[in-house]
Amino acid sequence: MSDHVSTVHTDEQTTTTTTTSSTAPADAESEGDSDAPTVTNGAEAVVAALRNAGVEHLFGVQGGAIMPVYDALYAERGLTHVTMAHEQGAAHAADAYGQLTGEPGVCMATSGPGATNLTTGLADADMDSDPVIALTGQVPTGLVGHDAFQETDTVGVTRPVTKSNYFADDSETVGDVVGEAYALAREGRPGPTLVDLPKDVTNGETDSVPGDPTLPEYHDIPQTAEGSAVEEAARALSGATRPLILSGGGVVKGNASEELREFALEHRIPVVTTMPGIGSFPEDHELALEWAGMHGTGYANMAISHCDCLLAIGTRFDDRLTGGIETFAPEAEIIHVDIDPSEISKNVHADYPLVGDAARVIEQLQAAMGEEPSAHQWREQCQTWKEAYPMTYATPEDEPLKPQFVVEAMDELTPDDAIVTTGVGQHQMWAAQYWTYTRPNAWISSHGLGTMGYGLPAAIGAKVAAPDRDVVCFDGDGSLLMTIEELSVAVREGLDITVIVLNNEAIGMVRQWQDAFFGQRRMASEYPWGPDFATLAEAFGAKGFTVREYENVPDTLEAAREYDGPSVVDAFIDPEENVYPMVSSGGNNAEFALSEDQL
């Protein structure tokens, strides 16, 4: 805050303090029947700001520097705090919660280690543009810079992994700062924000009640794209003979799935998605080619390599999607729709940049579209690829259980609106490939950062956000070990989630790469020493299951699903099973390998 602003507030403070003291008794009496909120210190202003924003849940861990804020929450009935076992868990839970509700998930931590533990989760939210707001305690302002107990330069540490962050230095304005951070996390391209709260600021006296969340000045968010640019893009798309839509995470975040589906169907344009875009277009539709990229389907990668016009919406052209830039959609004119102007031509040149909100720009394109592209042959070609590269796998009885089978079996048992969360590794890819996603926000995963341990805390956040939906976490034995402490939270809160460990007694994705690229030298990747997850689950107070045979899979999964509370199914799968198709890093998408000898 500039000097000018604080001077103004200091003046206000003087005036308001005088008024309050003279009318104090009246205020106290009328408190019961009047709804006008009052606050007495910075911490209460923080809580008032959250209440104004409509926050219902918070995820966090207590600690010295954040205690005033927790104290202000003590008497607060409208806000439910979910105590997590680790701050990373709090950030991931808030991240999943934010994705599902469309409102920033709130996480809290104390200064120093609390804040640094949150950082992984913030970096994850930043990479995946998930709305999250973090509130961290900080040592009193007088001690900042003196290496005080549990002092970390949280604003400095988190600057590169947040959309914006704030050091609140004034009790008078702290509530409004929280409101601004909240608004910023949600608006435009979502992302994590953080407010660092020194203890003297939260303890400091103030009666300044924060207003509603307001966006900072000068940050206009573009809604619609320029008309002439839309017309040119529509002309390019209408004139294409091999048109393709690439639907990214921005379509899910921008609630544009409905508009996208109508557009694709009306103009009969095939659709591939990115991984974060999974579910933005129903995978069971005949125009769906599912997701493209490193482990995407063969048909999606063929289509993206051969299209002549690519309508890419809400994607940042991550390298796991594009493979080598030189060979990415090399013959396509690219129409790039994004709400963030800095994404335009960052990784792949946009021939037709359209900056704006996904749903609005699709509507604009819809209005500007002339004829449907004459793509009859192209659609047939896409169908031919679908038949040529089926995602089928064998299930020989005499061999260990295939993970793909477990994923499909659970998909069959659960309703369409079930939510899947994952850790990071092979299991994540199988969960993405073999579950059929038909709606947005059913797939919740860690894409950009690839954070092992995301799955369980994300499942907790998801269940809190959507208590009526089934929540299934597919996890790896390695990933689950990183955040299994959060099972205690699911037990305490009685959250009915099902964790399915696709247990290959290895950090399998690393093992797969060692076999393919490091002469099978399996250094530090085999985990035969892992715990018995079923027993461990029981120790936490959850229900534990173990399954090894095909015939027991459906019943075991059903029993776990039926169990009213958190359950863990330890499914021992073929430890040598690998994920295919696979485009090697920086490789050509059209040259995806279907087995190891093709890499």
Place this chain on the structure above:
Amino acid sequence: MSQGLDGPRPEARETPEGRRSPQGIRLDPKNGAEHEPRRTVISALVQHEPGVLSKVSGLVSRRQFNIESLTVGSTTNPETARITLVIEESTPGIRQVETQLEKLLPVISVRELNNDAVRRELVVLKVHGEKPDEVHAITEMYGGTILDAGPRTISVEITGDEQKIDDAIDAFAQFDIREIARTGQTALARGEEWTTHAEEERYERTTTVPNE
């Protein structure tokens, strides 16, 4: 064992012939070829608040922008400051610098200045004091000022565009330069043009509502 999946092997597939440049630009005659880097000046009007400089410099290093110099200074408005960056990037790289800067909260407005912008840099250099007359003559030649002259050292200030400063440094080299400090370039748009859009707006705001 992992069986893998069925389907034609990579060699048996039709692969497209086209290619993109390393910047992701389709190599097609109508698009032109590679983008050569060029040196340009970016001016940013920012909120005058703690942390703004570290936000801007953090962005530059994190995104590996090729930067020649960065200067900051106050403006007529106590709430704002101006940051001037000299960068060497291709045109898409320059657009990245602008759009990424604009996302930073304290950044109000960003613009790439035209070639005709007025730009200046200042250098203070300290040479050995043995030949005061000659130092004086060269200083005059570059329209500079002697800031301090003692028996052993002479400090000189020269102001000008980058080329002039470089030339002056070469000319003073004969006296053995002991130390040097350069400010980096600062610049304004030429003539009536506003340096950033926000300044234009701000000016209009203050002139259209003078006595309310």
